Every structure is written in structure tokens, then in C-alpha cells.
Amino acid sequence: MTTDPPPGTYTMRPIGVIRSPYTETSQIPKGPGAEHHAEGVLELLPEYAAGLKDVEGFSHLYVLWVFHRATDYDLIATPPVDPRPHGVFSTRSPRRPNPIGLTVVRLLDRDANKLRVRGVDMLDGTPILDIKPYLSSISEEDLRRGWLAEAEERRRMEGSGK
Amino acid sequence: MTTDPPPGTYTMRPIGVIRSPYTETSQIPKGPGAEHHAEGVLELLPEYAAGLKDVEGFSHLYVLWVFHRATDYDLIATPPVDPRPHGVFSTRSPRRPNPIGLTVVRLLDRDANKLRVRGVDMLDGTPILDIKPYLSSISEEDLRRGWLAEAEERRRMEGSGK
Numbered sequence: 001m002t003t004d005p006p007p008g009t010y011t012m013r014p015i016g017v018i019r020s021p022y023t024e025t026s027q028i029p030k031g032p033g034a035e036h037h038a039e040g041v042l043e044l045l046p047e048y049a050a051g052l053k054d055v056e057g058f059s060h061l062y063v064l065w066v067f068h069r070a071t072d073y074d075l076i077a078t079p080p081v082d083p084r085p086h087g088v089f090s091t092r093s094p095r096r097p098n099p100i101g102l103t104v105v106r107l108l109d110r111d112a113n114k115l116r117v118r119g120v121d122m123l124d125g126t127p128i129l130d131i132k133p134y135l136s137s138i139s140e141e142d143l144r145r146g147w148l149a150e151a152e153e154r155r156r157m158e159g160s161g162k
Numbered sequence: 163m164t165t166d167p168p169p170g171t172y173t174m175r176p177i178g179v180i181r182s183p184y185t186e187t188s189q190i191p192k193g194p195g196a197e198h199h200a201e202g203v204l205e206l207l208p209e210y211a212a213g214l215k216d217v218e219g220f221s222h223l224y225v226l227w228v229f230h231r232a233t234d235y236d237l238i239a240t241p242p243v244d245p246r247p248h249g250v251f252s253t254r255s256p257r258r259p260n261p262i263g264l265t266v267v268r269l270l271d272r273d274a275n276k277l278r279v280r281g282v283d284m285l286d287g288t289p290i291l292d293i294k295p296y297l298s299s300i301s302e303e304d305l306r307r308g309w310l311a312e313a314e315e316r317r318r319m320e321g322s323g324k
Contacts, residue, residue: 010174010261011172011173012171013171013172014170014172015259051237051251052251053238053252054248054252055249055252057308057309057311058252058308059300059305059306059307060300064226064264066172068172076213076215085215087213087214089214089294090217090220091295092294092295092297097175097177098291098292100292102226102294127172129260129262130251130262132254132264133252133254133307133310134300134305135310137302137305138266138296138299139299145219145295145297146220150219
């Protein structure tokens with residue numbers, strides 16, 4: 001039986017999965033100091049492989065994926081790096097109204113429908129929704145990072161015993 | 163009657179809409195030289211306004227949205243700036259397997275559930291799926307931009323008559 005999604009909604013169908021060294025969320029480095037050097041593979045379904053033509057020319061890619069273990073959302077989130085609560089849209093919390101994750105990865109190489117990348121922070125088996133080329137950056141001097149910069153500064157002050 | 167989405171798919175529900183000066187795609191500047199200075203408003207449904215707490219501290223935001231006028235997808239796309247065809251995942255084409263758009267905007271100010279932003283390249287009425295803080299950039303010297311850099315270089319050469 002064919003079922004229709006509710007009106008005003010959009011149905012997304014994964015184009016592949018992420019192969020990652022992480023099988024539990026507790027293994028994934030978190031917070032502002034976290035460095036994501038882990039390697040993984042973006043494995044597209046074979047029928048989408050043609051859509052990767054010329055992707056090798058880009059050093060970095062955006063990966064859009066699903067927080068597939070998230071079961072609900074909260075409008076207020078308390079990130080691991082800051083005891084103060086923030087609005088979910090000011091955080092990268094997985095518990096979002098639409099559980100879409102966004103990660104910038106470095107492309108290492110491609111083998112047909114598989115992209116080997118560095119910088120994964122997703123669980124093994126995470127569904128991929130889209131891949132896009134990373135084209136330009138906001139310059140660091142233009143960036144303000146709100147509560148996150150404040151939380152980092154507080155940590156630095158505490159660390160230095162002040 | 164309640165309907166279930168097909169197994170293995172994810173149903174997304176817009177959290178608001180974008181108010182933009184563009185009512186037709188032909189009005190939106192495109193290509194590598196395109197500058198997106200247009201102002202717009204991200205208007206969240208009132209029930210999601212609490213999720214914006216502390217967003218004012220960030221200078222830039224990622225907006226995830228739906229290419230709601232796209233009706234199908236192509237694995238090979240021919241972008242407006244380059245006569246050569248590229249894989250859809252190497253482009254920003256709206257005709258993608260999952261029609262999700264991604265734009266970085268500068269946050270100008272907030273009024274309750276409305277964020278005034280600069281840098282919109284979406285149509286008026288575009289559904290918003292998610293908003294995330296923009297936390298860090300890839301440095302320009304680390305970036306390689308594949309076919310896009312080549313197309314720009316070809317244009318420069320043609321423009322200078324060489």
C-alpha cells in the first residue's frame with residue numbers, strides 16, 4: 001500500500017551511509033576543543049555514484065545526514081561544554097525539530113561510490129541525505145561565536161586558576 | 163487518516179519560512195561571482211521561537227531549507243557558470259535526490275521569532291528545516307574548489323582576451 005506523507009512535510013530518502021569508527025555517541029569527541037581527525041567513508045548507494053562526478057577536485061565537502069538515533073527534540077539544549085542552557089538553534093544538539101546533522105569533511109580520495117574522508121563526527125551507519133561542495137569560508141575576523149566563545153573563555157580562566 | 167512514511171525514509175516538517183526579495187529563481191544572482199547581499203527574514207513558527215535563545219551572539223548562521231519548487235533530480239547537472247556537466251553532488255543544483263539547500267547568512271538582528279539576515283539566495287516563502295550556529299571556517303589556503311576554480315579561470319582568460 002502506498003502511503004502519502006502529511007501535507008506540508010517533505011520526505012527524505014538516504015542516498016547512502018557513513019562508515020565511521022564510532023559505534024556509540026559517547027566515543028565522539030565533543031565540545032569546542034574537540035578535534036575531529038577520524039577517518040571514515042561516505043558510501044553512496046550505487047545508483048547515486050554518477051552524481052559524484054568531479055567531486056575529487058574539491059578539498060572539503062558538506063555532508064548532510066540524519067541524527068537517526070534521536071527520537072524527539074527539545075527547544076532548549078544544554079551542550080556538554082557549558083552548564084548554561086541555550087536554544088536548540090544556537091547549538092549542534094541532535095535533539096532538533098528536524099534531526100539533520102551537518103559536518104564539513106576533508107576529501108581524501110574516491111573509489112567509485114565511496115569517498116574516504118577525514119573529520120567524521122557521526123556514528124557508523126548514519127544515513128546520508130546530501131553531499132555538497134564547500135566553496136567559501138567566512139573569515140575568522142568576521143566570526144562571532146556567542147555563548148560558545150564565552151564558555152571557552154570561562155574554561156580558560158578556570159584552568160588558569162583565576 | 164494517519165499515514166506512515168515509507169520505511170527507511172525521514173519526514174521533515176518546516177519550522178518556518180524565509181521572507182526574501184526574490185519571487186522568481188531568475189532574480190537570484192548565480193555563479194562564482196555572484197554576491198549575496200540581499201536581506202531577508204527567517205520567520206519561525208511561534209512554537210519554535212524558544213529554540214532561538216542566545217542566537218544573537220552568533221554573527222553567522224547556517225540555514226537548511228527546502229528547494230520546494232524542485233520536482234525531480236538529475237545526477238548530472240550543468241551549472242549556469244560552466245558549460246561542462248558535473249555530478250550533482252559537486253554542485254549546488256536544486257535538482258538533488260534530497261532537495262535540501264544550505265546557505266550561510268549573516269545575522270543582523272532578532273525580533274522574537276524573526277531573524278533579520280543578510281545573504282539570502284532563496285525564494286520568498288522557502289520552507290526552513292533547521293538553523294545552526296556557524297562555528298568555524300576552513301582556511302582559504304586549505305581550500306581547493308575543483309571545477310569551479312577552473313571555470314572561473316577560463317572566464318578570466320576569455321575576459322582578458324587571451
